[in-house]
Amino acid sequence: MNQILIEIGGRGVTVGEGAFAAAVLGFAILIAILFAVLRSGRPNAADEARRHEAELRLAEMSRAQAEMTGRMQTMAEVFSTRHADLARALGERLDNLGHRVGQSMETQTRATHDSLSKLNERLAVIDTAQKNITDLSREVVGLHHILANKQSRGAFGQGRMEAIVQDGLPTGAYEFQATLSNGRRPDCVVRFPNTDAVLVIDAKFPLEAFGAFRDAADEEARKQAAQRLRTDVQKHVTDIGERYFIPGETQDLAIMFVPSESIYADLHEHFEDAVQKAHRARIIVVGPSMLMLSIQVMQSILRDARMREQAHLIHKEVTYLSDDVRRLQERVLKLQGHFGQANKDIEQILTSSEKILKRGDKIEQLDLVDETGSGEKAGSPPAQPRLLAGE
Structure with missing residues (x-):
């Protein structure tokens, strides 16, 4: 009902005010008709017709007024709904716009901070290079002064x-x-x-x-x-x-x-x-x-x-080296002879050990018999053991 309908003289007229004004206007017209009928005196057939026509018109106006009021209310409701939808859509868009603007500002701030950091690093590098260039310029100027003097140039x-x-x-x-x-x-x-x-x-x-x-x-x-x-x-x-x-x-x-x-x-x-x-x-x-x-x-x-x-010294040292190699060869040959003798002694020791093992096996296989070959008799002394023939 608070939706602006029209503006008159720079002032906005709401839907409720328009409906109220229409109702007041219809009521005023109805009162004017009644006053006109009352002033006419005794009614006649023509007046009765005019009165009936006026009542019909009044009823028509009342119906039109009621219809207009309904339409105005419907329009006000539509306007209110549209206004609410528009306000909600506008609010959502403003919120999204604010969110995007915030993200953009945050991204831009971060990018600006990174750019400033890199700029500071490059400025530090430039300051170092400028310092080196200044030192080099000072050295070049000093070198120029040195080369400008003949004695200094000769010393350089x-x-x-x-x-x-x-x-x-x-x-x-x-x-x-x-x-x-x-x-x-x-x-x-x-x-x-x-x-x-x-x-x-x-x-x-x-x-x-x-x-x-x-x-x-x-x-x-x-x-x-x-x-x-x-x-x-x-x-x-x-x-x-x-x-x-x-x-x-x-x-x-x-x-x-x-x-x-x-x-x-x-x-x-x-x-x-x-x-x-x-x-x-x-x-x-x-x-x-x-x-x-x-x-x-x-x-x-x-x-x-x-x-x-130093060639003769090298030749002398090579001769000494050859003598040392020759002596080393003789000693290796002697060691080889000793090793061969030791190997031969070991083989002989192994042969003796094998014979000893065979003797032991024969001792373990001794067969005890009497001298007559009939075995031991009862009450006779034990016979002396002897090896069988061929053992």
Whole structure:
């Protein structure tokens, strides 16, 4: 009954109010008709007909009013049922929507938490990487300062070369800053067996022109730096040949050490002609990896030489080993003879034991008879036992 039927002037009219208004309107019409009949005075046939017609109309209106009231009540009940169903369906949908929204919010919260956790882990990794990059940048800057100074750069190359040589060669096979007969002091000399000539290793590679070549702003500056680099390399190759090639004292081959793999690679890529000129001058340009490989070859040569030097000792020890094997063979043969004699003695002992067992069996089978062969007589002394003939 509280269902809104229509709105009038912004105010909602419920079904109950509409039914009440219809009933009041019908009652008012009925009262008006009665008043009109009473005012008309004495009734005549026409008035009686009009009154009868009015009563019929009033009855029809009453029936219509009753029918309208029933319909309004039915409509109100239908509206109430529909409203309840709609409210229940809306409530269920709101509950389902709230449940789904809650689950979605929970899932989203969990996913956000996982994402934040992974983000924190990645940020920690990034912080560690940033710290490593910062340390590396500091070390690179320090290395740049070292390489910017000529003396520091020479000390850096000398240090790398010494570390590689010390790790690969035994003590006594090399010497740093040794003095030659002409007063020159190469960075390192390597001694080989069966010869007094040493191999010279130089670690003073000219890097000024190479830095200018890398930092050239335009093509013209790059060409000038490249020409300067070729000149410096050729001059350094010439200096090594003049200072360190001494007949009978040094090998006719020297090593020029480049302390950086990147410089060594760029040198072979852009200045192959300078490298070939150095090779023709019997000066080998090597980087850290190539120097390490060369040191390993030298180590193999020294090991082979030591093996040849100790060959007579090895031969002597092999002779002693052969004598020991020969004595071992003689002692094994003696042991074999003793074992054969012991086996023979054991066989003889087994033969004697078998004879003893047979004698025992014969003793167990003795037949006691008298000397006349008639057996023992009553009252006579017992006869001496004897063995039967053939036993």
